[in-house]
Amino acid sequence: MRLRVIYLLLALSLLLAPLPTLANSGEVIYVPISPFVTNYGGPGRLKYVKVDMTLMVTGVRNAQVIEDNLPLVRNTVVMNLSRQSENNVVTPRGQERIRQQLRDDLRHVLETQVGAPLVDEVLFTNFIFQN
Secondary structure, three states: OOHHHHHHHHHHHHHHHHOOOOOHOEEEEEEEEOOEEEEEEEOOEEEEEEEEEEEEEEEEHHHHHHHHOOOHHHHHHHHHHHHOHHHHOOOOOHHHHHHHHHHHHHHHHHHHHHHOOOEEEEEEEEEEEEE
């Protein structure tokens, strides 16, 4: 009988224990911010790049701050993409440099605007260029 009571109390305590929430768990959240289409490469014939990307952040609160500052984030991405050289856009190494520059630029602008870098990583889900 005593053992049953202990099992019952244990089961009830497990059921009544607070479940971790997404906001407090520090889980990775993916925030899609695409598509982006812009010209690149400076003077001469117009060249275009279309990039779909997702930002990786930690926690729901940080994802919400990104959403609240989406115009600033999108402007940073467009300005970064439009100043790229053809070599960066058309080569895998260059595309990796662009990704890292975007991450660093976004961290800087968010640090300035909201006081925290927020962006853990920038992920390209599509990268198309026309030169």
